[in-house]
Amino acid sequence: MRHRLGQAGRAVLGAGLIVLAILPLLPAVSNATLFTLTLMLTSVGVAVNWNLTGGFTGYVDFGHAVWFGIGAYTTAILMSLQSNGPQIGWAPIPAIGLGALVAGVLAAAIGRITMRLKGPYFSIAMLGTFVAMREIVRVSGGLTGGGVGLTLPPYLNRPLFYYIQLVLVAALVTFTWWLRRTRFGSALVAIREDEIGAEMRGINTTRFKVTVFSLAGLSTGLFGGLWAYQNTFVDPDIAFVEVRTIDAVMGTMLGGLGTVAGPVVGTVALYWLREVLWANLLEYHLIVQGGLLIVIVLFIPRGLVGLVDRRGTSVATLWERWLRRRPAPEEKRDKP
Amino acid sequence: MRRLANLAAAGVALLALSACAGVGEESTPTPEAQTSSEGGFAGTVRIGAALSETGKFAVEGRDSRQGYDTWVKWVNEEYGGIQIDGRRYAAEIIYYDDESDADTAANLVQKLIDEDGVDFLLGPYSSGLTTGASAISEANNVIMVEGNGTSDTMFERGFRNLFLVATIASDYTKSGIEMLAGQGVRTAVIAYEDTSFPTSVANGAIRHLEDNGIAVLAVETYPKDIQDVSAIMTKFRDLDPDIFVGGGHYNDAVLFVNSAKELGFAPQGMLITVGPSNPKLIEELGEDVNGVLGPTQWESVMAYEGPYFGTASDYAGYYQSLWGEPPVYQAASATASALALHLAIEAAGSTDTDEVRQALYSLEADTFYGPLAFDDRGVNTAKPMGTVQVQDGRVRVVAPAAAAETAFTLSTSAASGGTATGFGVHQVAQALINGIALGGMYTILVLGFSIIWGVMGVINFAHGEFVMIGAYLAWLANDLWGVEPFLSAPVVFLLMLGLGYATQMTLVNRVIDRSHLVSLLVMFGVAIVLQNAMKLIFSADFRRTDTSLGGAWELTDHVTVPVTRFWILLVALAVTVGLSLFLMRTRLGKSIRAAAQNREAARILGVNVSGVYAITFAICIGLTGLAGALISPVLAISPFQGPPLTLKAFAITAMAGLGSVRGALGGAMVLGIVEAGLAVFIPQIGTNLAVVASFVILVAALVLRPQGIFGGLRPVDATAS
Amino acid sequence: MTALLEARGVVKRFGGLTAVDQVDLSVGTGEMVGLIGPNGSGKTTLFDCLSRVLDIDAGSIGFNGADITRYRPHHVARLGMSRTFQLIRVYPELTVSENLELSIQWERMGMRGLFSRTDAATLRKVDSLLEFLQLARLRDERAGTLSGGQRRLLEIGMALMSEPKLVLLDEATSGVNPTLVADIADRLLEVNRNDGVAFLLVEHNVQFVADLCERVVVLNHGAKLAEGTPQQIMRDPAVIEAYFGAKAEGAT
Numbered sequence A: 001m002r003h004r005l006g007q008a009g010r011a012v013l014g015a016g017l018i019v020l021a022i023l024p025l026l027p028a029v030s031n032a033t034l035f036t037l038t039l040m041l042t043s044v045g046v047a048v049n050w051n052l053t054g055g056f057t058g059y060v061d062f063g064h065a066v067w068f069g070i071g072a073y074t075t076a077i078l079m080s081l082q083s084n085g086p087q088i089g090w091a092p093i094p095a096i097g098l099g100a101l102v103a104g105v106l107a108a109a110i111g112r113i114t115m116r117l118k119g120p121y122f123s124i125a126m127l128g129t130f131v132a133m134r135e136i137v138r139v140s141g142g143l144t145g146g147g148v149g150l151t152l153p154p155y156l157n158r159p160l161f162y163y164i165q166l167v168l169v170a171a172l173v174t175f176t177w178w179l180r181r182t183r184f185g186s187a188l189v190a191i192r193e194d195e196i197g198a199e200m201r202g203i204n205t206t207r208f209k210v211t212v213f214s215l216a217g218l219s220t221g222l223f224g225g226l227w228a229y230q231n232t233f234v235d236p237d238i239a240f241v242e243v244r245t246i247d248a249v250m251g252t253m254l255g256g257l258g259t260v261a262g263p264v265v266g267t268v269a270l271y272w273l274r275e276v277l278w279a280n281l282l283e284y285h286l287i288v289q290g291g292l293l294i295v296i297v298l299f300i301p302r303g304l305v306g307l308v309d310r311r312g313t314s315v316a317t318l319w320e321r322w323l324r325r326r327p328a329p330e331e332k333r334d335k336p
Numbered sequence B: 001m002r003r004l005a006n007l008a009a010a011g012v013a014l015l016a017l018s019a020c021a022g023v024g025e026e027s028t029p030t031p032e033a034q035t036s037s038e039g040g041f042a043g044t045v046r047i048g049a050a051l052s053e054t055g056k057f058a059v060e061g062r063d064s065r066q067g068y069d070t071w072v073k074w075v076n077e078e079y080g081g082i083q084i085d086g087r088r089y090a091a092e093i094i095y096y097d098d099e100s101d102a103d104t105a106a107n108l109v110q111k112l113i114d115e116d117g118v119d120f121l122l123g124p125y126s127s128g129l130t131t132g133a134s135a136i137s138e139a140n141n142v143i144m145v146e147g148n149g150t151s152d153t154m155f156e157r158g159f160r161n162l163f164l165v166a167t168i169a170s171d172y173t174k175s176g177i178e179m180l181a182g183q184g185v186r187t188a189v190i191a192y193e194d195t196s197f198p199t200s201v202a203n204g205a206i207r208h209l210e211d212n213g214i215a216v217l218a219v220e221t222y223p224k225d226i227q228d229v230s231a232i233m234t235k236f237r238d239l240d241p242d243i244f245v246g247g248g249h250y251n252d253a254v255l256f257v258n259s260a261k262e263l264g265f266a267p268q269g270m271l272i273t274v275g276p277s278n279p280k281l282i283e284e285l286g287e288d289v290n291g292v293l294g295p296t297q298w299e300s301v302m303a304y305e306g307p308y309f310g311t312a313s314d315y316a317g318y319y320q321s322l323w324g325e326p327p328v329y330q331a332a333s334a335t336a337s338a339l340a341l342h343l344a345i346e347a348a349g350s351t352d353t354d355e356v357r358q359a360l361y362s363l364e365a366d367t368f369y370g371p372l373a374f375d376d377r378g379v380n381t382a383k384p385m386g387t388v389q390v391q392d393g394r395v396r397v398v399a400p401a402a403a404a405e406t407a408f409t410l411s412t413s414a415a416s417g418g419t420a421t422g423f424g425v426h427q428v429a430q431a432l433i434n435g436i437a438l439g440g441m442y443t444i445l446v447l448g449f450s451i452i453w454g455v456m457g458v459i460n461f462a463h464g465e466f467v468m469i470g471a472y473l474a475w476l477a478n479d480l481w482g483v484e485p486f487l488s489a490p491v492v493f494l495l496m497l498g499l500g501y502a503t504q505m506t507l508v509n510r511v512i513d514r515s516h517l518v519s520l521l522v523m524f525g526v527a528i529v530l531q532n533a534m535k536l537i538f539s540a541d542f543r544r545t546d547t548s549l550g551g552a553w554e555l556t557d558h559v560t561v562p563v564t565r566f567w568i569l570l571v572a573l574a575v576t577v578g579l580s581l582f583l584m585r586t587r588l589g590k591s592i593r594a595a596a597q598n599r600e601a602a603r604i605l606g607v608n609v610s611g612v613y614a615i616t617f618a619i620c621i622g623l624t625g626l627a628g629a630l631i632s633p634v635l636a637i638s639p640f641q642g643p644p645l646t647l648k649a650f651a652i653t654a655m656a657g658l659g660s661v662r663g664a665l666g667g668a669m670v671l672g673i674v675e676a677g678l679a680v681f682i683p684q685i686g687t688n689l690a691v692v693a694s695f696v697i698l699v700a701a702l703v704l705r706p707q708g709i710f711g712g713l714r715p716v717d718a719t720a721s
Numbered sequence C: 001m002t003a004l005l006e007a008r009g010v011v012k013r014f015g016g017l018t019a020v021d022q023v024d025l026s027v028g029t030g031e032m033v034g035l036i037g038p039n040g041s042g043k044t045t046l047f048d049c050l051s052r053v054l055d056i057d058a059g060s061i062g063f064n065g066a067d068i069t070r071y072r073p074h075h076v077a078r079l080g081m082s083r084t085f086q087l088i089r090v091y092p093e094l095t096v097s098e099n100l101e102l103s104i105q106w107e108r109m110g111m112r113g114l115f116s117r118t119d120a121a122t123l124r125k126v127d128s129l130l131e132f133l134q135l136a137r138l139r140d141e142r143a144g145t146l147s148g149g150q151r152r153l154l155e156i157g158m159a160l161m162s163e164p165k166l167v168l169l170d171e172a173t174s175g176v177n178p179t180l181v182a183d184i185a186d187r188l189l190e191v192n193r194n195d196g197v198a199f200l201l202v203e204h205n206v207q208f209v210a211d212l213c214e215r216v217v218v219l220n221h222g223a224k225l226a227e228g229t230p231q232q233i234m235r236d237p238a239v240i241e242a243y244f245g246a247k248a249e250g251a252t
Helices: A007-025 A031-056 A065-079 A092-114 A119-139 A158-181 A183-193 A195-200 A205-231 A242-255 A262-299 A303-308 A315-324 A328-332 B002-027 B058-078 B102-114 B127-139 B152-156 B174-182 B196-211 B230-239 B250-263 B279-289 B312-323 B329-348 B353-361 B425-456 B463-481 B485-511 B516-538 B563-585 B587-597 B599-604 B609-631 B642-656 B661-681 B686-704 C043-050 C073-079 C096-101 C110-114 C120-132 C148-161 C178-195 C206-212 C230-235 C237-251
Strands: B032-034 B043-051 B082-084 B087-097 B120-122 B144-146 B162-164 B187-193 B215-222 B243-247 B269-272 B293-296 B365-367 B370-372 B386-391 B394-399 B552-556 B559-562 C005-014 C017-027 C032-036 C058-063 C081-083 C166-170 C198-202 C215-220 C223-228
Touching: A007 A031, A007 A158, A031 A065, A031 A158, A031 A183, A031 A205, A031 A242, A031 A262, A031 B102, A065 A092, A065 A119, A065 A205, A065 A242, A092 A119, A092 A205, A092 B686, A119 B516, A119 B642, A119 B686, A158 A183, A158 A205, A183 A195, A183 A205, A183 C096, A183 C110, A195 A205, A195 C073, A205 B102, A242 A262, A242 A303, A262 A303, A262 B485, A262 B516, B043 B058, B043 B102, B043 B329, B058 B087, B058 B312, B058 B329, B082 B329, B087 B102, B087 B329, B102 B120, B102 B127, B120 B329, B127 B144, B127 B152, B127 B162, B127 B196, B144 B329, B152 B162, B152 B196, B174 B196, B174 B269, B174 B293, B174 B386, B174 B394, B187 B196, B187 B230, B196 B215, B196 B243, B215 B230, B215 B686, B230 B250, B230 B425, B230 B661, B230 B686, B243 B250, B250 B269, B250 B279, B250 B552, B250 B559, B250 B563, B279 B386, B279 B394, B312 B329, B329 B353, B329 B365, B329 B370, B425 B463, B425 B559, B425 B563, B425 B587, B425 B609, B425 B642, B425 B661, B463 B485, B463 B516, B463 B609, B463 B642, B485 B516, B485 B563, B485 B609, B516 B642, B552 B563, B559 B563, B563 B587, B563 B609, B563 B661, B587 B599, B587 B609, B599 B609, B642 B661, B642 B686, B661 B686, C005 C043, C017 C043, C017 C058, C032 C043, C032 C206, C043 C166, C043 C198, C073 C081, C081 C148, C096 C120, C096 C148, C120 C148, C148 C166, C148 C178, C178 C198, C178 C206, C198 C206, C206 C230, C215 C230, C215 C237, C223 C230, C223 C237, C230 C237
Parallel strands: B043 B087, B043 B120, B120 B144, B144 B162, B187 B215, B187 B243, B243 B269, B269 B293, C017 C223, C032 C198, C032 C215, C081 C166, C166 C198
Antiparallel strands: B032 B087, B082 B087, B293 B386, B365 B370, B386 B394, B552 B559, C005 C017, C005 C058, C215 C223
């Protein structure tokens, strides 16, 4: 397809990547800074995944953080396995890997049901899935440690985690960039543009959207597992947090919905903004953040990427036009 | 015009970004050193702490910090510095604000170790934050002494650098239960919030009850932020136990005491984990809370004493002189943590981690906070937990005997009837009554949401926040002038009508013709703004209005009708009928229905559609505020009570049909009865499941019957193809 | 010879309204069939049933030797049925070329095809179709910016991209410049003769149907009223009564 991150964009991303890669080698950069950046990279990764379903496919998921929690919990359960006392926990890499897989498989199963719904119904059904899953984890005490949660063997190597996340996020962004250029990626956009038309033109919409949904779930599960390992403990209220979904939505909206670079740019900007707001506004910062969301949605629906890329044909403009459309039910109601 | 708006928005964003660039790395709060080294010291012992200055633990964080600073002040100015090898060192604590967030706390501890090079750490506030932070200190081999994170899990990880001066969570109820056992108590029931700290407390309580020969008749768990415990209390009432043990957070204490009264559940003693030691509870509940027992880490009236700070009350006096307020136990725990570290450093004669750790393990000292001696987990097992009881509107220490202020009294109020066990008709009847009462509340809560969606196609994601504002208005009237919420409700309706009109004119008008996502996100932004604005104005404390229409009517021995809810149900039914008549019979109502069915056709037929929308939105927000006022005596009022209500409104509306008044009533009743039934008939986790029920019903209803059960103003077109 | 499309006793109800009532309909290979009827007679609903956009309440639908009564639309598309819509469905934010590129036979390309960019053969086909539909100069315009007539043509192009055996055309001429209508008729005939593609047309433009089709089916109130050659139909008194009404002469 014709959309790509123009030359300048790619140069900026490349330069940014190099800076991020050599950052840990600088003496001025402490582990604490790396930790902050690692958390930011986690948010970027989750936002990129969210954008796969929310931005490309048009299915706005208000419960995406559920896959983060599933990945985190699977990893934690496997790593803290005990048999009559002694730890027989798994090594981190297979545990995190299986965590991602479990998240992906569950996403496929749940997506098959919830993706039959559209618009706000899908959004809220996913929010419900999220809340329900948190309670299921909470009441399954034997496996999950219930409300008390689970603790993992602490292993803290900030530069290592930082590099792992950096490589993962870079790979993920490259993957979405590539995916958007394949026919599969175009089919996702076709589903967003007109699902019935896409289905009638031979696109197995269920399979395509559930595939991308479970891919996003798998990838977010991976970030969840990594987070659990770094955080050294999980409980239902820190593994399943609404804020992770909200950050993904806000970051993507701020950067530009349905664009490859949008979630990256937006999430980084969001972190930056937050630091500024925190430092200067303290208790007002959430009020300002809520106001900012309103302003973004109403006045810069194309996001930061859209502001830079003013060409009318870019995918960055899709969102804006999409917003202008009437809600779907009314379009369809003039028949039979 | 649009271009201008775009440019302006872009300008704002760019300005903000450039501000970022300017502030750059310094944008995190700068450390504030608390030191008073005026020479004479051989050096400084650097200690770090992440504490919550903002966020949900802001108050406790401030108390903890004042506790730490009390020690700094005392050690540098009164005591003359920490003595190491005959030389005196100044103490310095470096603080960062962890924003009440676990990730941030962990991050800041890392920063304190790496960048500030602190020798030791003091704990943050709460178990959740300490769990993450202690893993960092453990991995970096830095000692952390703390007094405000007491969950058992932290001390089961084999950490060698974490020390707790306070009593561990599982022993919170020990002294209270021992005392109750001595009074001949034989049976108990337990309810607790299923999160880390309350679970630790409850597991400990079960153990202590069994050790003392008290039979545990039932254990119930409930989810965080619960608003209604009536099902649990119904079950407990039927079991007729001698005592009730329960709790999670402050709000739960309010709910338990209220609900027990509402349902006529009157055990001889109620032991509630968090709340009773806080004088605010008495302010909030008045004489209803008399007799309630609760654990406390420390009270200034306790008979503890040591060579440092003197007695508990000496410490309280010193603290008062510094901060102008008496110390709460969080502050005392913080001071004691710092003091324990201080004593260990002196005993070790070094700041070497291994030597200080050894000194901590072998430390035995008497202090104003109680005796200190750590076991091999790093837990201070020498200090027993205190127990307080609310007596005549005052908090009095009643256990342990060594620290007690006064004797405690068991309630002699006659409990209702004998024990009724098993599955009986009365349980079905009670579940139905609870369900219908709950359904009445849901009806009045959902009407405004449903009609706005049905008529305007706008999903009001800030619905729960408008309920919350209505509740606060009723609370203000109740608190300032003692006005009955049922009487202030009409005034709240009118005020909220105005707020609704203003919101419609400024924001909602802009999103009506846009996709659902836009209205969802804009209203979500409104919700965030309202929540935090209300929190700034009213604080995050839980409130409740008083009504004279309280208590319970006893139908039979084991079946009661909660009076307040009954009246809410009546008002809900009246409003439903009135609204139906309004929509069906009046000209305006007919215009509203026409605009909902087909906006263009209505416009052609001469209906002023935008006017109709403004009136609809205003009326619906008015109704929503009215709902808030009505439920204010039943559900705890807080800035963050909204989101679960919005979700329930969504579930009921989607199930029932958009904008259907009859549907709202039917859906609300179905959900209320299902929730009450689950909570009453599923043992232990019933209340947790009730939370999930609305979503299961929602998804099932949408997938199986996308057009809704009761029909409505506009079709629910939920499925994709 | 078995028919390419064979619908028997198709019933579709919306609540109390029976929109399609016991309709039998068949289209042979390479045949051009017209479907006409007054407004609200259920033509588009029948199309939605045949192309499996709507589930039917009774009856059966066979296509290309398979019973497709329970198939999903993309299965039907794979078997070689494509269609256009009365309310045009193109992907408005994608370019004209992209719209066509995405209207291929998805099942045939395999995983490798799915996860690569559009191949050269498809692009050649897109270009030749654009040439054929006289849309070549709009190749890189967004479909949403096209005029109604241009979008109709694009939609017809999208229906032809997947090398179908049968194309259902729903009001292919409405909103199209009258000078273009004859053009469209020529092109449809060309495709029909050269590639043996069968067409089922829903039309208001009766002349268009009469010119193209050898057989016409008339629907009224959801039920089949008549069937036959255009000449037979125009002479059928029941049809004149129901469809042409008093203005029979004027309408033709």
